[in-house]
Structures are given as C-alpha cells and as structure tokens.
Amino acid sequence: MIRERHLLGPGPSNPYPEATSALAQPLLGHLDPEFLRIMDDTCEMLRTVWGTTNSRTLPLSATGSAGMEAAFVNTVHPGDVVVVAVNGLFGQRMTDVAARCGAEVVAVEHEWGHPVDVDRVLAAHPAPAIVAAVHAETSTGVRSDVAALGAALRAQGSEALLLVDAVTSIGGIEVRADDWGVDVAYAGTQKCLGVAPGLAPFTIGERAFERRVEEPRSWYLDLGMLGGYVGEAGVQGGQRTYHHTAPTAMVASLHAGLARVLDEGLDAVWARHRAAGEALQAGLQDMGLELFAAEGSRLPQLTTVKVPDGVDPAAVRRELLERHGIEIGAGAGAYAASVWRIGLMGRNARPDTVVLVLAALREVLGRG
Amino acid sequence: MIRERHLLGPGPSNPYPEATSALAQPLLGHLDPEFLRIMDDTCEMLRTVWGTTNSRTLPLSATGSAGMEAAFVNTVHPGDVVVVAVNGLFGQRMTDVAARCGAEVVAVEHEWGHPVDVDRVLAAHPAPAIVAAVHAETSTGVRSDVAALGAALRAQGSEALLLVDAVTSIGGIEVRADDWGVDVAYAGTQKCLGVAPGLAPFTIGERAFERRVEEPRSWYLDLGMLGGYVGEAGVQGGQRTYHHTAPTAMVASLHAGLARVLDEGLDAVWARHRAAGEALQAGLQDMGLELFAAEGSRLPQLTTVKVPDGVDPAAVRRELLERHGIEIGAGAGAYAASVWRIGLMGRNARPDTVVLVLAALREVLGRG
Numbered sequence: 172m173i174r175e176r177h178l179l180g181p182g183p184s185n186p187y188p189e190a191t192s193a194l195a196q197p198l199l200g201h202l203d204p205e206f207l208r209i210m211d212d213t214c215e216m217l218r219t220v221w222g223t224t225n226s227r228t229l230p231l232s233a234t235g236s237a238g239m240e241a242a243f244v245n246t247v248h249p250g251d252v253v254v255v256a257v258n259g260l261f262g263q264r265m266t267d268v269a270a271r272c273g274a275e276v277v278a279v280e281h282e283w284g285h286p287v288d289v290d291r292v293l294a295a296h297p298a299p300a301i302v303a304a305v306h307a308e309t310s311t312g313v314r315s316d317v318a319a320l321g322a323a324l325r326a327q328g329s330e331a332l333l334l335v336d337a338v339t340s341i342g343g344i345e346v347r348a349d350d351w352g353v354d355v356a357y358a359g360t361q362k363c364l365g366v367a368p369g370l371a372p373f374t375i376g377e378r379a380f381e382r383r384v385e386e387p388r389s390w391y392l393d394l395g396m397l398g399g400y401v402g403e404a405g406v407q408g409g410q411r412t413y414h415h416t417a418p419t420a421m422v423a424s425l426h427a428g429l430a431r432v433l434d435e436g437l438d439a440v441w442a443r444h445r446a447a448g449e450a451l452q453a454g455l456q457d458m459g460l461e462l463f464a465a466e467g468s469r470l471p472q473l474t475t476v477k478v479p480d481g482v483d484p485a486a487v488r489r490e491l492l493e494r495h496g497i498e499i500g501a502g503a504g505a506y507a508a509s510v511w512r513i514g515l516m517g518r519n520a521r522p523d524t525v526v527l528v529l530a531a532l533r534e535v536l537g538r539g
Numbered sequence: 540m541i542r543e544r545h546l547l548g549p550g551p552s553n554p555y556p557e558a559t560s561a562l563a564q565p566l567l568g569h570l571d572p573e574f575l576r577i578m579d580d581t582c583e584m585l586r587t588v589w590g591t592t593n594s595r596t597l598p599l600s601a602t603g604s605a606g607m608e609a610a611f612v613n614t615v616h617p618g619d620v621v622v623v624a625v626n627g628l629f630g631q632r633m634t635d636v637a638a639r640c641g642a643e644v645v646a647v648e649h650e651w652g653h654p655v656d657v658d659r660v661l662a663a664h665p666a667p668a669i670v671a672a673v674h675a676e677t678s679t680g681v682r683s684d685v686a687a688l689g690a691a692l693r694a695q696g697s698e699a700l701l702l703v704d705a706v707t708s709i710g711g712i713e714v715r716a717d718d719w720g721v722d723v724a725y726a727g728t729q730k731c732l733g734v735a736p737g738l739a740p741f742t743i744g745e746r747a748f749e750r751r752v753e754e755p756r757s758w759y760l761d762l763g764m765l766g767g768y769v770g771e772a773g774v775q776g777g778q779r780t781y782h783h784t785a786p787t788a789m790v791a792s793l794h795a796g797l798a799r800v801l802d803e804g805l806d807a808v809w810a811r812h813r814a815a816g817e818a819l820q821a822g823l824q825d826m827g828l829e830l831f832a833a834e835g836s837r838l839p840q841l842t843t844v845k846v847p848d849g850v851d852p853a854a855v856r857r858e859l860l861e862r863h864g865i866e867i868g869a870g871a872g873a874y875a876a877s878v879w880r881i882g883l884m885g886r887n888a889r890p891d892t893v894v895l896v897l898a899a900l901r902e903v904l905g906r907g
Contacts, residue, residue: 174573175565182784186566194788195563197543198554198735200866205542232737233601236783237759268758361784367566369600369737369786388756389612390636391605415604416550416729418737420562421789498568 176492177519179528180500181309181473182339183361183368184516186428190366193427194420201417209426210417211405216429220364220437221337221356221374222347227394229402230425231357231371232418235338238357238371239268241392242334243303245375245383246355249273251300254331256287256320260310260503261336265303272388274301283506284475286468287315289323302331307340309362310503312464312475312512314344321352332379338362341372342432343444343472343516354379360421363444363472365517366428369421391415428517440520445471447520451513454529458538463502463510472520474513475502479536484508487535495531544860545887547896548868549677549841550707551729551736552884554796558734561795562788569785577794578785579773584797588732588805589705589724589742590715595762597770598793599725599739600786603706606725606739607636609760610702611671613743613751614723617641619668622699624655624688628678628871629704633671640756642669651874652843654836655683657691670699675708677730678871680832680843680880682712689720700747706730709740710800711812711840711884722747728789731812731840733885734796737789759783796885808888813839815888819881822897826906831870831878840888842881843870847904852876855903863899 178185199206218228231241243265247253253274255265258281266276279295281288287304302324306317321333332354340346343363348356355375361368375383375394387393398404399412432440448471452462455476463475478484484501488511491497502510515524546553567574586596599609611633615621621642623633626649634644647663649656655672670692674685689701700722708714711731716724723743729736743751743762755761766772767780800808816839820830823844831843846852852869856879859865870878883892 173564174567174571176567176571178566178568180568180570183566183568183787191563191566195559196541198546198551198559199542199544200546200548200551201736202548203542203544203860203866233605233759234783234786237601240757240759264758271754271756271758359784367786367788368569368784369789386639388639389608390632390639391601391608415602416727416736418602418735418789419551420735421737421786492571498571 175496177497177524177527179514179519179524180498181512181514182359182516184365184514185518186367187365187431187518189431190424190428193424194367196423199419201419202411202413206419207411209423210401213422213426213429214402214405216433217372217374219433220341220429223349223374225374225376226403226406227380227398228374229397230422231373231392232415233371234368235357235359235371237392238359238373239265239336240389241371241373241394242355242357243269243272243274244387244389244392245394246301246332246334246379247272247274248384250275252277252296253301253303254279254292254295254299256292256304257281258285258287258311258313258315259283259305259308261305261308265336269303283504284311284313284463285465286313287320289316289320292320293323293327299331301334303334305336306346307337307344307470307473309339309473312470312473313468314470317353318351325352332382339470339473342440344470345441348374360425360428363516364428364432366425367421369418370425444515444520447515447522447525448472448474450522450525451515451529454525458533472514472516475510476513478509478511482536484511490535491531494535497528497531543864545865545892545895547882547887547892548866549880549882550727550884552733552882553886554735555733555799555886557799558792558796561792562735564791567787569787570779570781574787575779577791578769581790581794581797582770582773584801585740585742587801588709588797591717591742593742593744594771594774595748595766596742597765598790599741599760600783601739602736603725603727603739605760606727606741607633607704608757609739609741609762610723610725611637611640612755612757612760613762614669614700614702614747615640615642616752618643620645620664621669621671622647622660622663622667624660624672625649626653626655626679626681626683627651627673627676629673629676633704637671651872652679652681652831653833654681655688657684657688660688661691661695667699669702671702673704674714675705675712675838675841677707677841680838680841681836682838685721686719693720700750707838707841710808712809712838716742728793728796731884732796732800734793735789737786738793812883812888815883815890815893816840816842818890818893819883819897822893826897826901840882840884843878844881846877846879850904852879858903859899862903865896865899
C-alpha cells in the first residue's frame with residue numbers, strides 16, 4: 172500500500188509535481204552533454220534564486236547539513252575566530268561544525284524564538300574571520316535580518332566573511348545574497364524549493380573563495396576540486412574534470428523544481444508563502460493557540476505554536492498522521508514537547524493546505 | 540525531448556525499473572514510521588548484500604566518494620599509519636582522503652591494470668593502524684583478492700583494520716565482508732545495485748567502531764551521531780535521534796533496488812554479471828581488440844579495452860552516444876585516451892545489452 176502524506180512539518184515538504192516527475196525520467200550519466208546542460212541550467216537558476224552572480228553556485232551532492240559543513244570546511248583556517256549567532260538548533264550546530272574545522276568559536280547565545288541581535292553579534296569580537304548566522308531558524312520558526320547584519324558589517328569596515336544558513340528561507344522568503352553582502356551560503360532542496368531532500372544548493376563569492384582553505388579537511392566537499400566539474404566550469408565553458416559521480420536524478424529533479432519556481436516568479440512565490448503563513452498563524456490564534464516565535468520575526472513558511480496545557484503533543488501528531496495523513500513536526504531541543512512546528516513550504520504554501528491543517532488540528536484537539 | 544541512454548560506462552548504470560518507480564512514489568518524511576520501516580528494511584537488505592551482521596550498516600546520505608571519506612574520517616587518528624594499496628585512481632584517491640584525516644600514508648604502488656599484491660602490501664609496514672584496498676578498481680576494471688588480503692592479515696596476527704572500497708563490486712561480484720575480515724567498507728548505489736547515484740551503502744564492524752575517532756573532523760559523516768538515527772538504532776529498536784534529513788526518495792529507491800536484487804538472489808545476480816562480462820570480453824577479442832586488465836583479474840561488470848591504433852577514442856564515444864544512445868567511458872588518469880571502459884552493471888548485465896554494444900562498436904569502428 173502506498174502511503175500519501177501531507178508533509179507539513181519542518182521539511183521535507185511535498186515536492187512540486189514537476190520535481191517528482193523528473194526523478195523518474197530516464198537516467199543520464201554525469202558526463203553526458205545533455206546532463207551537463209541540465210547541470211549548468213540548474214546552477215544558473217540557483218544564481219537567480221540566491222540573488223547572486225557568483226560563478227561558484229552549485230548543488231552539492233548531499234543534504235543541507237553537508238552544505239553547512241562545506242561552508243565552514245572550505246573557509247575556516249585553524250585558529251580562525253568564528254562568531255556564530257546562536258538562536259536555535261542550527262546555530263548551535265554551526266558552532267560544532269566550525270569547531271571541528273579548527274575554529275576558535277565565539278557563540279553569541281540568544282533566547283530561542285527570538286531573532287539575531289545584530290549589535291550583540293558585532294560586539295562579540297573585534298576582528299573575526301567569519302560571522303555566521305541562520306536566516307530562517309528551522310528549529311524555532313524565526314527570521315533574522317541578514318540584510319541588516321551584512322550592512323552593519325560593511326558599516327563597521329569589517330573584513331569578516333558573512334556565512335549564512337538559508338536552508339529554510341530559499342524559495343520561501345526574500346534572499347538577496349549579493350545585495351546583503353553574503354559571502355558563503357547554503358540551503359536545502361526539501362523545504363521551500365519543493366524538491367526531495369538530497370542536495371545542498373551552495374554559493375560562494377570571490378572574496379571568500381580567495382581566502383579559502385587550499386586543501387580542506389574534506390575531500391568530498393573541496394570547492395576547489397568541485398569547481399572543475401560544476402558551477403564555475405559551466406560559466407567558463409572549459410574542460411570538465413571528474414570529481415565524483417553527481418546524483419543525476421536528484422539534479423534533474425532540482426532543475427525541474429527550480430524551473431517551476433522561476434516560472435511562477437520569485438515575487439509571486441514569496442507572496443504565496445506569506446499569504447499562507449499569515450492565514451495559518453491567524454487561524455491558530457483564532458483557535459486560542461499561542462505562537463512561539465517572537466511577533467515581527469515569524470517565518471511564514473514555518474510556524475511554531477505552543478502545545479496547550481494538558482495536551483499530549485506526540486498523541487496529537489500521531490492522530491494527525493494516522494487519521495488525516497498529515498505530518499507536523501515536534502519542537503526542537505528543549506522545546507521538543509512544548510512546541511509544534513507546522514510548515515507550509517513550496518507546493519504546500521496554498522489556501523487549501525491552510526484550511527486543511529487548521530480543520531484537522533481543530534478536530535484532533537476537540538476545539539471544533 | 541527526453542533522451543534515453545544505454546548507460547554502459549563506469550556508472551551510473553540504468554537503474555532497475557523498480558528503483559526508478561520508487562523515486563516517484565509519494566514522498567515520506569524522514570521521521571515517518573513508514574519511512575523508518577523502509578530505512579530499517581534497507582539496512583537489513585544491505586547486511587545481506589555486504590555479507591555482514593554489522594549493526595552499523597546503513598546508506599550514507601551522499602555518493603560513494605563520501606563513503607570513502609566516512610571510512611577514513613571515522614577511523615584515522617592523527618598520525619596513524621595507513622597502508623594503501625594503489626592500483627588505480629580510487630586507490631590514489633584513498634591516499635589523498637587519508638592524508639587529509641591526518642594519516643601517515645604508506646602507498647604501495649602497483650602498475651595500473653594489475654591486482655593488488657598481498658605480499659607487498661603486508662610487507663609495507665610492520666604495524667599499520669589501517670590497511671586499505673579497492674576491491675573492484677573502477678578506473679582499470681581489475682578485481683583484487685580481498686579475501687586473501689584479509690586472510691593474510693589474520694595469519695600475520697595484524698591488528699590493522701581492513702578498509703575496503705566496494706563501490707563497483709557490490710551487487711555484481713561476490714562480497715563477503717564478515718568472512719573476509721573486512722572492518723570498514725563503502726559502496727555506491729549507481730553501479731551493480733542498479734539504483735541512481737546519491738547514496739553510499741556503508742558498513743563498519745564492532746572492532747573498528749570501538750577504535751573510531753570520537754569527534755571526527757566531519758560532522759555530517761560522524762558515525763557516532765548517525766547511529767542514533769539509522770543502522771544500529773533500527774537494530775536496537777530504540778529512540779531515534781534526529782541528525783540530518785535523510786534523502787527519503789533515494790532511500791526508497793535503494794530499498795526497491797535491493798529488493799529486486801535479493802528477489803533474484805545474489806548467486807543468480809553474480810552469475811548474470813559473470814556471463815555478461817565474459818561474453819563481452821570474448822566478443823571484443825573476437826573483434827581484434829585487446830583488453831587492458833590483466834587476465835585472471837578482469838571484472839565482469841566493468842571491462843577495459845585498449846583503443847586501437849589510429850582511432851580517435853573521443854570520436855568513437857561521441858558517435859556511440861549520438862547514433863545509438865550508448866554511453867561508454869573514457870579511460871582514467873594516464874589512460875584517458877588509450878582505454879575505453881564498458882560497464883555491464885545491474886540491469887545492463889544481460890545478453891541483449893552485450894550484443895547491442897558489440898554490434899554498435901563494430902559498426903562505429905568499421906569492423907563490420
């Protein structure tokens with residue numbers, strides 16, 4: 172029996188139909204001219220989605236977490252000071268990943284559910300090599316102001332590279348890497364881009380690439396080597412160097428998903444996510460539920476809501492899944508049992524999904 | 540227009556139809572009970588394919604090359620002596636990856652096209668921490684005797700861990716990790732297992748896991764952390780800990796591919812690969828072509844053949860691709876222009892594919 176789910180947790184989301192169909196097309200080899208065209212198109216569409224002209228913009232052959240690892244492993248020289256804004260699980264993870272790369276990590280801790288405080292991040296160290304922050308914290312549903320962080324770094328005359336986690340933001344809310352002064356950023360395919368998990372869209376600017384680690388600790392994620400096959404190779408039109416076998420089915424699927432997103436238009440996609448998220452958040456509050464993320468910093472694509480007193484959070488999730496085929500997420504970290512996470516990402520950012528999840532939750536909670 | 544290819548290079552191969560269909564099934568979340576069942580089944584089927592009872596047997600969320608990285612990054616402590624048998628590109632790559640993990644690498648160089656010399660490998664160092672070798676060298680089409688290497692290490696009373704690359708062997712020729720004394724091994728999905736590229740089947744035994752690096756340089760490939768979600772977690776039936784978002788579509792596809800392989804039966808699958816490879820190699824020699832790999836060590840699933848004098852190797856490959864939709868591979872490294880690589884892997888290890896590629900090559904070479 173085939174199970175069909177409404178994937179309304181923190182990701183993966185239900186892929187766009189175009190992305191699913193592409194997975195099942197006849198497979199191409201990773202050096203086939205036809206596949207290289209698809210790869211180059213994919214990189215070009217990723218540039219549009221990232222808001223960048225970086226030649227080194229590519230899908231890494233692993234999930235979003237490997238994007239985080241690639242970002243640090245290619246830019247952290249042992250002993251480098253890395254300031255990490257921590258306002259959730261993924262900021263925490265950055266401190267672990269950076270430390271394994273030999274960084275001297277300066278963590279700027281925030282209360283979960285609140286956005287990054289730009290002033291505190293800037294004051295944390297006089298001359299960091301890297302400042303890192305999460306744009307959309309998947310653990311808390313909070314948006315931080317990366318544009319302001321980038322502007323403040325420039326105003327300060329900082330030499331620090333700005334490294335950004337955009338796993339849950341890309342394709343859902345505005346991302347403008349070049350305008351914001353982002354030097355390195357990574358994302359995932361399985362959230363607002365509406366593609367299955369398995370690839371990490373990645374971009375790195377010239378300044379960061381020049382300061383990169385020549386022989387990073389990871390061979391697999393070595394951007395200097397990867398660039399011979401993809402990204403800059405496509406832009407330069409030169410000879411391709413084999414590095415590893417690209418996951419061709421997944422890349423074809425990302426290609427189809429990006430084409431769908433850009434066909435709709437980024438402004439329209441962002442507006443659709445905003446409308447769906449606002450409707451969901453209003454509906455939850457109408458039901459008497461309380462939102463977790465600080466007002467003014469709530470992500471439309473990922474809503475965190477407090478579990479009401481006396482309710483078994485796991486039982487509600489299980490009933491939603493078994494009765495309605497709806498997956499929502501538990502909270503993260505210390506909030507595992509006190510928060511739910513409801514995602515309206517990619518294909519699911521639409522009115523029928525909003526009314527569905529509200530109605531189902533109302534029923535299961537007995538608030539009908 | 541959809542291009543259909545006969546993928547008869549060094550991989551990817553054409554996936555089994557069951558594996559392709561599974562890619563396009565409705566997506567499941569990585570914490571869905573239904574998906575966890577699929578993941579556990581996948582790990583269990585991988586144990587059968589590996590010939591192991593290792594609880595830590597799992598598909599890593601990246602391609603085969605990341606499997607190599609995971610093998611070294613989790614087992615090499617800085618300063619460890621790692622003896623690497625190098626008889627092709629992937630043995631070479633092992634020396635690079637091991638060195639990045641801080642190993643003192645002792646490379647035992649062999650002439651390409653020849654199998655690993657067990658005596659030379661054993662004599663290379665009196666007490667290495669790890670001995671590493673490639674079972675089926677994708678760059679040369681050579682099979683090395685891992686069973687003999689494992690037996691010799693045991694006979695010597697060596698404490699060294701045996702680390703094996705089985706990317707091109709698994710699902711195509713006999714692999715018996717436990718019987719052979721293999722401690723750590725990795726593979727790819729896109730060769731004889733008949734699944735698209737994107738995952739690295741991996742196994743590690745108790746002895747190697749106990750000697751592992753507690754906090755490896757890679758967070759993404761940290762087996763201690765991964766084990767909380769997959770592999771041992773499935774065996775122990777305990778609580779799952781979120782690590783990263785598993786590529787659920789790819790895992791579902793691997794599940795379907797493995798089910799197909801085990802339904803046919805490993806002995807039958809190996810026999811099918813052997814028959815196809817022998818028929819191809821005989822046919823190529825009948826055509827007056829010379830094989831590259833040493834006689835007695837030729838892989839059935841990947842045949843290397845010398846480019847005849849006066850023939851433009853790239854032009855032949857291009858004509859096969861454009862005229863017949865057949866992809867074969869160029870040679871690797873120094874043999875890029877003097878060798879072709881023809882794979883008959885997974886679905887393609889069958890008589891109709893043999894006659895097709897022989898007839899097409901005969902036509903293009905004008906040896907009709």
